[in-house]
Amino acid sequence: MRSIDTYDFAGKRAIIRVDFNVPLDDNLNVTDDTRIRAAIPTIKKVLAGGGSVILMSHLGRPKKNNDEKYSLKHIVPAVEKLLGQKVEFAGDSWGERASEMAADLKPGQVIMLENLRFYAEEEGKPRGLADDASDDEKAAAKKAVKASQKEFTKHLASLADVYINDAFGTAHRAHASTALIADYFPEDKMFGYVMENELKAIDGVMENPARPFMAILGGSKVSTKIVIIEKLMEKVDSMILAGGMTYTFASAQGARVGDSIDEKEMHPLALEIIEKANKKGVKLYFSPDALCGDKFAADAATIECPVKDIPAGWEGMDIGIEGKRLFADAIKGQKTILWNGPVGVFEFDKFSTGTLAVAEAIVDATAQGAFSLIGGGDSVAAINKFGLAEKVSYNSTGGGALLEYIEGKELPGVAAIRK
Ligand code: 3PG
Ligand code: MG
Numbered sequence: 001m002r003s004i005d006t007y008d009f010a011g012k013r014a015i016i017r018v019d020f021n022v023p024l025d026d027n028l029n030v031t032d033d034t035r036i037r038a039a040i041p042t043i044k045k046v047l048a049g050g051g052s053v054i055l056m057s058h059l060g061r062p063k064k065n066n067d068e069k070y071s072l073k074h075i076v077p078a079v080e081k082l083l084g085q086k087v088e089f090a091g092d093s094w095g096e097r098a099s100e101m102a103a104d105l106k107p108g109q110v111i112m113l114e115n116l117r118f119y120a121e122e123e124g125k126p127r128g129l130a131d132d133a134s135d136d137e138k139a140a141a142k143k144a145v146k147a148s149q150k151e152f153t154k155h156l157a158s159l160a161d162v163y164i165n166d167a168f169g170t171a172h173r174a175h176a177s178t179a180l181i182a183d184y185f186p187e188d189k190m191f192g193y194v195m196e197n198e199l200k201a202i203d204g205v206m207e208n209p210a211r212p213f214m215a216i217l218g219g220s221k222v223s224t225k226i227v228i229i230e231k232l233m234e235k236v237d238s239m240i241l242a243g244g245m246t247y248t249f250a251s252a253q254g255a256r257v258g259d260s261i262d263e264k265e266m267h268p269l270a271l272e273i274i275e276k277a278n279k280k281g282v283k284l285y286f287s288p289d290a291l292c293g294d295k296f297a298a299d300a301a302t303i304e305c306p307v308k309d310i311p312a313g314w315e316g317m318d319i320g321i322e323g324k325r326l327f328a329d330a331i332k333g334q335k336t337i338l339w340n341g342p343v344g345v346f347e348f349d350k351f352s353t354g355t356l357a358v359a360e361a362i363v364d365a366t367a368q369g370a371f372s373l374i375g376g377g378d379s380v381a382a383i384n385k386f387g388l389a390e391k392v393s394y395n396s397t398g399g400g401a402l403l404e405y406i407e408g409k410e411l412p413g414v415a416a417i418r419k
Helices: 035-049 078-085 098-106 135-158 180-184 193-207 226-233 244-254 264-280 321-331 353-368 377-385 401-408 412-418
Strands: 012-018 051-055 109-112 162-165 189-191 213-217 238-241 281-284 289-293 303-307 313-319 335-341 369-374
Touching: 012 035, 012 335, 035 051, 035 078, 035 193, 078 098, 098 135, 162 180, 162 303, 162 353, 180 226, 180 412, 189 193, 189 353, 189 412, 193 369, 193 401, 213 226, 213 321, 226 238, 226 401, 238 244, 238 321, 244 264, 244 313, 264 281, 281 321, 303 353, 313 321, 313 353, 321 353, 335 353, 335 401, 353 369, 369 377
Parallel strands: 012 051, 012 162, 051 109, 162 189, 213 238, 213 335, 238 281, 335 369
Antiparallel strands: 289 303, 289 313
């Protein structure tokens, strides 16, 4: 396998698949540039080696071409600022202009293609099918888009001499730009530094963790976290289960959880998880108390109460005082910490102090020598909001990709480079 560290980029055009799927505010300004910052060393490495760069990414989930809101032109200023040089926007990813601009590239120059998902071919899934389309029509549409996907992929590949995949956040998607394109560069494909660092950090945690090893899982629903909980149960010594999941676990054990999230169909599975943890000797921590709101809003009225007795009309939106103390004590002394998912609705200041307490405890443990890996868009956004990102060992740029990798799935973006 080629390595970005030893490859000779002199005079080469490198097409880099980055994950610039970043959050934007209503004025289309980037609100969290973690993913852009992460990709800068890879871009700089190519330029320093005498190459030129074609950046390509998706943004959001547009369903049609030229959907202004999803244009990558909104991202260009943030990239220019972090890179410290001009980035020419191609205005399209598939068409004459992209080809011409790529052909004209001089060493040291950078261009950025338009949102790849403006074309159905990026994902290879048909678009615009009528709701009542027959199975035959669906099959024909799928066949058609798979055929034109080959053309799209070939076009992207034609722009460059070398392919770098640095989009860890999108590595769980088998798309034209993340996986299929690699076939056109059998001798000239490689990971960028984001990919290399992510895989190294996660492999380190999963394969050879210093102990004790604790996982902290938040997020609203048990249903989306089941596989990861079960997988991590095989590895960790203890686990904090928090966020909206708390109330499903509590309700399964007979608690009265008011208007909190309660996935009743998950109750049997929740009880099974508790039993499995007992058998394995994995200690589970749940918050005994909750900070509840009377509505899901930043200005909700609040009460603190035991998780097992939340009045009707109130929903648990953060951990309470006892939960903060319990979690902070449990985190102290850990040697490996994996954190995915905030423990409360941290976007609302009133409900952010639980997540802050957890983040601060992780920072303390890290200062004492623990390796802390923070992953998933929300936890990274939280740690950025608190200004603590520099004080943990590793911030992953992956959400779904990180979870799938930890679950043990082969990521198409990783496999395409390695094979
Ligand atoms: C993400 O943010 O999850 C990645 O950029 C992938 O985006 P997707 O979930 O829309 O495929
Ligand atoms: Mg996603």
